[in-house]
Amino acid sequence: MKATPEFGFRRPPYVRIRTGLMLAIFAACYLTIGGRLVMLGAVEEAVPVAWPSPPSKARPNLLDRNGHVLAMDVPSASVYAEPRKMVDVDEAVEGLLRVFPDLDASDLRRRLSSRSAFTWIKRTTSKAERDQLWALGIPGVGFRDELRRLYPNGRAAAHVIGAVNVDNIGIAGIESWVDRQGLQALRGAGLNLGGNLEPIQLSLDLRAQHALTSELSEAVTKFQAIAGAGLVMDITNGEIIALASLPDFDPNVPTDALKPDRINRVAVGTYEMGSTFKAMTTAMALDSGLFDMRSVVDASAPLRFGRFSIRDYRGQNRPLNIPESFIHSSNIVMGKMAMAVGPEHHRTFLKRLGQLDRLTTELPESASPLFPAKWGELNTATISFGHGIAVTPLQASMGIAAVVNNGRLLRPTFVKGAPVEERVVAEGVVSERTSEALRFLMRLNARVGSAGKADVDGYFIGGKTGTSEKVVNGRYDSGTVLTAFMGIAPAHAPRYLFMTVLDEPKPLPETYGFRTSGWNAVPVTGKIIARVMPILGVGPAGTPPLSPFPAMASARAWGSNLFVGGPRVASGISY
Incomplete structure (x- = not known):
């Protein structure tokens, strides 16, 4: 190979060709990679992630x-x-x-x-x-x-x-x-x-809600109950002011709501509401015209159906008039009055009060009542005092509200200002006179009966207690009870209904071994009333209302006829 003086050896032409070819190949590779990257970027931009669900949408506050x-x-x-x-x-x-x-x-x-x-x-x-x-x-x-x-x-x-x-x-x-x-x-x-x-x-008042939940939670703990429930309802329009069911859950952790003990016991739980049903039975009896406030029914012996007997809890074992039977909560009298009216009329009356149909509100959670398909005399007797029929506490509250607000049955609502007329289920389910009689009896029960521990000074409350034995292993167990209380305030012109339920409360030394409603659900409701009424703008009245029950004014003259063989307090009762 020939060398030059300036540059040494001269490279053959094929070397230059090979070098150029390799440079071209490398350039093509880089261009291909670059083009691919550009293409991938364009594809990423054009083809978004295939989301498994659409993005969450806004909801109203x-x-x-x-x-x-x-x-x-x-x-x-x-x-x-x-x-x-x-x-x-x-x-x-x-x-x-x-x-x-x-x-x-x-x-x-x-x-x-x-x-x-x-x-x-x-x-x-x-x-x-x-x-x-x-x-x-x-x-x-x-x-x-x-x-x-x-x-x-x-x-x-x-x-x-x-x-x-x-x-x-x-x-x-x-x-x-x-x-x-x-x-x-x-x-x-x-x-x-x-x-x-x-x-x-919503119709809820957050302050009242806190007061209700706080007192209810304290009661569940104190009486070692397995659960508790309560509500405050405006009787005049059916709006629910507060509702609590314990144990509850945090909606920020919605999986907690799936636990079986977290159900809404007020709207979904069905229970035998016990003697609270006696308010409806008494209203039915008075409205039928077969009984009035002076009527006397013999409660000296149990009511027998073959081998089955209906007795009174701590019975008086004597004839009782209507006020006595109400404040002593006589199963015998209630059974006899219901049978006198008749099973068919009894069933019809409870249906008119909304107790035999599924109650629908804004809440999707609800339950159908449980009652016998065949309604005979024995069923009438037991249902008269709240056994043999299971309803939701909200349903029972609606019925009690109707018998004390002059007979207007309103479907409850959880929305403030929901039109009342659209929620009127029935008018005149009882007469105005019967309604006043029930208000009088509930007030009487708070003064001298089982509702006395809920009688908050200045609020003129009335109420009806209820204690029902629960079914355990197919039989009623007297040691396992559900206690309930329905209170109204003020009794002469009810604005609010207070309902409290305690599931399986235990007796305490301070209750002298008793576990009935008057010892637990009633005093708890009294505390709730004392806290909630001022929140709702209702302060205690200094003096009782004058002539609160005008249609019942003659009761002052009944004297000994009001309480046959019992304390003669009617003529001097402090309303």
Whole structure:
């Protein structure tokens, strides 16, 4: 090979060709890779993640009757991963567990190691969690902006408010009702109204709700009951001011609501309500015209049906008139009066009072009453004092409200200002005179009967107690009871009804071994009345009302006829 003086050896032409060819090949590879990267970027932009569910949509705020927020939407983010784009699964798992320590490590590693295109990591995270995860910068992990439902008062009125699922769709209570009022249809049409939804104002008073729940919780603990329930209802329009069922749950953790003991005992639980039913039986008897306040019924011997006998608890063993039978809560008298009216009329009367049909309100949770298909004399006798028929406490409250508000049966509501006329189930279920008689008897019971421990000074309350034996192993067990109390205030012109139920309360030394309603449900209701009435703007009256029961005024002249063989207090009763 020939050399030149300046440059040494001269390269052959084929070397230059080979070098150019290799440069061209490398350039083509780089161009191909670059083009592929550009294409992938374009595809990522054009083809979004295939979400398994649509992003959560806005819901209207829920307010109490005074405008306090019960439920609201807050911004949130859900975390997802695209396993196919994972660079280092172990590093991703470690980072995710640092932010979300409650995740299952083995399950997370298994899902991130798969070849799937998408998997959820965590739904509805907090802003702090999102910021922490963002700082880690884990490849293949992303966020989706969503809305999370927040219940700022925690457990307060949980059984009324209900809850939503992770997609912000109502699954219980008022939240479910809201969806059924058209919100779900709007979502199905692809509309997202954002912040344009008007808030929904419920009939609940958050302050009254707290007072009710607080006193009820204290009673459940004190009497070692397995559960408790209560409500405050405006008798004049059927609005529910407060409702509590214990144990309850936190709607911010909706899975707690799935526990079997977390049911809404007021609207879903069905119970034999015991002697509270005697208010309805007495109203039926008086309204039938077969009995009046002077009627005397012999309760000196048990009521017998073959081998089955109906006795009085701590019976007087003598003839009783109607006021006596009410304050002594005589099973015998109630059974005899109901049988005199007749099984068919008895059944018809209870149906008119809404006790034999499923009660429907805004709450989707409800239960059908349980009663005998064949209604004979024995059924009439036992149902007259609240055994042999099981209804929801809300249903029973509705019936009691009707017999003391001059016979107007209103379907309860949880929405403030819901039109009353649209909820009138029946008018004139009892006469005005019968209604006044029931108010008089309930007031009398608070003065000299079993409701005395609920008689709060200045509030002129009335009420009826109830203690029912529960069925254990197919038989009634006298040691396992459900106690209930229905109180009205003020008794002469009822505005509010207070209902309390304690499930399996235990006797205490201070109750002298008794577990009946007068020793537990009644005093608890008295405490609730004392706390709630001032909240609702009703202060204690300095003096009793003048002539509170005008149709019953003649009772003052009945003297000894009012209490045959008993204390002669009618003519001097302090209303």
